[in-house]
Amino acid sequence: MARALLLTGYDAKRCARRIHNEWDPAVEVVPWEVPAELQMRFDAGIAFEESVFAELVAELGPDRCIDLSDVRGKANAVARTLAAMDEGIEVILGGWLPDDIVGGRTGKPDVLLRVASGRYVPGDVKGHKVMTRRAKGTLTYSTFSAPGTQLQVDGLAAVTTGRFDDHLQLAHYWRMLEAIGRAPDGPAVGFIIGRDNVPNLALSGRVLTWLDLEVPLFETYSRTQGKAKRSALERYDHEQGFRLKVATTAAQGEAALVEPVFTDECDSCPWYDHCRGLVGDDLASAHITAGRLSVREWTALASAGVKDVADLADLDVDDQAFRASYLPEVTHLKDPLGRLRDAVRRARMIRDGIILERTTTGPIVVPRADVEIDFDIEWDPDDRVYLWGALVHRAGAEPVYHPVVSWSELDADGCVAHAEAFAVWLRDQIAAADTAGESLLVYHYSHPEPSYLKRLLGEDAVADLLDRFVDLLALVREHYFGVRGLGIKQVAPAFGFEWRDDEAGGLQSQLWLIEARAAEDEVVRDAGRARILRYNEDDVRATAALRIGMSGKTQDDGE
Template structure:
């Protein structure tokens, strides 16, 4: 029997329950995990964003109003400092650590604690947007200059379902504050400081977005009613309570209460290889990686005896017995039978070794021109486009790759100037084609290329260019179904194209850029730049391969 108290963090309620088991089962050897570079980049970006927000708060508040405990070393010291700050009625506590709630099985350190009448409210810093424009919405918010003054604004609202994890984390800290008698009277609430900049509401544009934790916002499964809306606290109490049972059973050496079910979360989990060994190769949730079913759907299928790819591929979704056992467990989902049929289709493609299936017959119509330019962009972690790549194709000539690139770090003005350089070059190509009596089209795959042009230069300013653009993705969607989705990296190989780089991808290219920018050695810097250019050239050549293959 483990003597260590089971304490779950603010992240555990939103994590895979099997991961919680693995971390608390003393019989499982703990894994050494090298964080993938792309994931580490996101971690680093999150830490840097938190530092930025803390700096902004400290700059806007009088010294007497805040304390920053981020640099306090050791859990016990950090808890003691946080408790002392609360006893001293400090308005804003940054980087604190709440006392463990051993009875509730909780530990955690909210990014921010904001003093209010009778207690403290939890806040978190998130490097994503939390504010949405809504015609009938009302947003509760504060400014960083006066975080305690809660204001409202019509025409905006806090994201809900898309930011469910944020609500769960705040609910965790609220329960911890309750456990030590520091939660104020009144409705449970917390706030998020996201990446939103909303100059309509405050000069700096930076907001504390307030969210209600006891308002029924989230539609979930209900055994008695099919679906029911529940609050963040209700959802948190259920998820936390279940994972606490899982963790305590694991810590006590009892059999696992949950078996591995593979989701998108697994790709960034240190236990992935271990769970693969436990589950085996043939389990359906492991092999279907696009259009995955939810954990509840997979569990309902397992209860019906459907576990392996072969089981799923051989399933008849119209079987009344299957529907009678399966559908009552997934009534909260939209079109659960359609989702199941799609999963069955993917299982059959895996069984039969097919990655792409044609859904139509006859010729596929693709606009063509005398001059055809394939187009792809790359942007850095700050969302600045630093590379506009084009492949110019003229009949009877070898295609020519033409990058418009800036290797230095860009600010907004630099990104706009680079976009203008590309637009000027493209207008020259269009004018030259017109002078020669030739037509010209620009092909891209998905929406980022035109979207960034419009965002950087304004849609009216690039309307003449956009008139020549052709998006190949809608054409692919009309005619094909993809086992692993219809992203260009999955589709192009089916048309005979493969990238030269062993690990191609947008996130990876951002890492290469960061490494090249940071390199002190010119050879390393030039090598990184060359790798990025080759990757981008392959992206535009992949677009050409799909276009010609259609």
């Protein structure tokens, strides 16, 4: 008997080719070992969800809230969810809705909230932030103690386009509630509980952020108008309907409706190797990994005969015939020609083996000082900075690496104390330079270093330090274009720098920290710690390589 064709709450936001692969009986299912970094993200999401569930249960009590997460078996979980609805339980956690056979849906919303007798709205717990500051914005929210009472506050707003996937998932669950007659009358809504910390709205800092699924917020392609704004429900119905066609076609063994197009999603997809095997080595979307184009852009290019890296590298963006066929397909996007020009440039760099390309001429003015400190931080999966690393350069002396590190798990107060210890050390360096009549500057790459200092210690409290900071990323952006983007791991090799660890990376270092903290064997623990310190030292040495390389001076030319 053929299995029922049912798509999950995630499928409407997933790659359509992945849906085909999962439903095509002729495609061999290959074992997939989840990469350690991705598994760490999964684990962090599960832990966050568990903490939110525990807080809701503690706040509401057993009469108002039930947690069904531990119920085993789909049929049993569905029955318990429906029974809880019939009992009028206000908040149902970890439930499972009955399959919507007609709509082709299955799903397990994290939260179901009763808003009227027998009527519920869906909610989901997400391990990311879902609100933003907006001067003219208004955030609709509710607290854990009164989840059904909507409140509003000015100056904040729910993130829309940046969290489009959240909207789609809630729309999926809304349609499932409609299918069983459990959705309330009135506008379609749902909520997300994210990682936002807003203690001015709730003592715990956590709230339910409400989303309206019927307001046209999302600008999309329109065949008749070029572009049009549509609601989350409209977008969901379109995406779900198309993926049902894709899955149905695949299940029937017919030719695929979609060919592989590589996007950010592919980097963590179990079908990546399968799709790469289908397209060969030269498909442009598989090679352009920074400034990636959308599926619609790649599809429009393919229709114009542009598929491989060589095709893209040779493309004349200003050709009027090409523009006439291409632009109508992407008119809903912001600056489609600018995006395409960048992709063409990257294709040419890939073809020519270029990592980094200068965009300006003449000398690059890099602020220099008698004492130069390259600075980089590391934080753990709980977003707590445990390592403040610095490389101190003084004229006539070898650079000295100085880490301010805590291997113990830090709480909020510990993070502040640890940041203060680094600030004290840095002020000592500044005072010594001032006494010696020397200038001193601190170099970092991108915003995390000053941002964490300001967040932990207060902007006014570290203003004297920030006056000494130089963000090298701003200089790199001004003068260079990178084939893989302008992250330091992508840029530093162009200046001759290589990390000693082949697996160097921020998320990877978090895994090393977890392993080192958990290790009972002292040798294993010390090896893990040494690996982290070596990685951080390489990060600051990479910053030094950029600073010296851009200024045209080598290490031996003096700092």
